[in-house]
Amino acid sequence: MLAHRLACTDPPVNLLSRVQALMVDFFWDRMHWVPQSVLFLPKEEGGHGLVHLAGRGAAFRLRFVQRFLTGPADLVWRPVARALLEHCGGLGLAESLFLMDLKGLRLNNLSSFYGGLFNVWGLHRKERPECCGSLFWLLREPVVRVSRFVCGVGPSLQQRLCEERILTLGQVVEVCVGPVWTTLQAWPHV
Structure with a gap:
């Protein structure tokens, strides 16, 4: 349920950090008996399989962008996403927006989800x-x-x-x- 909400909504950052702290405290029992990096390792590698919530949310956004740009042609939601992105900054572009420098462009007419797509996309170095x-x-x-x-x-x-x-x-x-x-x-x- 939490993963679905992370994929569909953009929760406040302080909420995610508080939930993450509660999960880590549960595993640690307030005693740092194992490094935090071990908590996030998969169980197969000797870790506890704990998920970093902000990282998981960013991964969902990147997967959405990847499927939007390169996914199958028959995606049901692609025309809706394209129509919403074409209103961004009044440029009428959708896919090409991910190649542009959006600093100074008005993104306030986009929902927090679509604005978050550009925030996450901007974290990664893109080489063409x-x-x-x-x-x-x-x-x-x-x-x-x-x-x-x-x-x-x-x-x-x-x-x-x-x-x-x-x-x-x-x-x-x-x-x-x-x-x-x-x-x-x-x-x-x-």
Whole structure:
């Protein structure tokens, strides 16, 4: 029951830390007779199998993001999640938001669950290969609020791109050379 609530809601941090302290005190009986790291080891490895609640909640959020980005196409909840994320910051993006720097972007119209997704996602270092093997993801690469496309013109260019709703590399290509797939069909070597 607690695991389901951690997966669906975002409990206050102080509540999780108090519950965690009660669980640790139960095992320790207020006497630190075994290191805390042993308490969290699986039973198969000689530990007590205690679960770190904040870490488990973060793992649930990461699993949600992973399934949203790369999961099966027939996920029932994906269209709902996409519709909610498209309202984030008024950009109209969903999957590409996870590639952007969201500092300064208004996330207050998102629920605490979806805001927590970005908090947990921001904890992890993401590396993308310079050579992208998939044109699908390359065309969805955002061109605003990312460090990958740094421009000397600065905020004025980003503001103009946002005003014109040109937010991804695919949209830049369409503005410059026309529809992407028509252009790609004309190039036999691609």
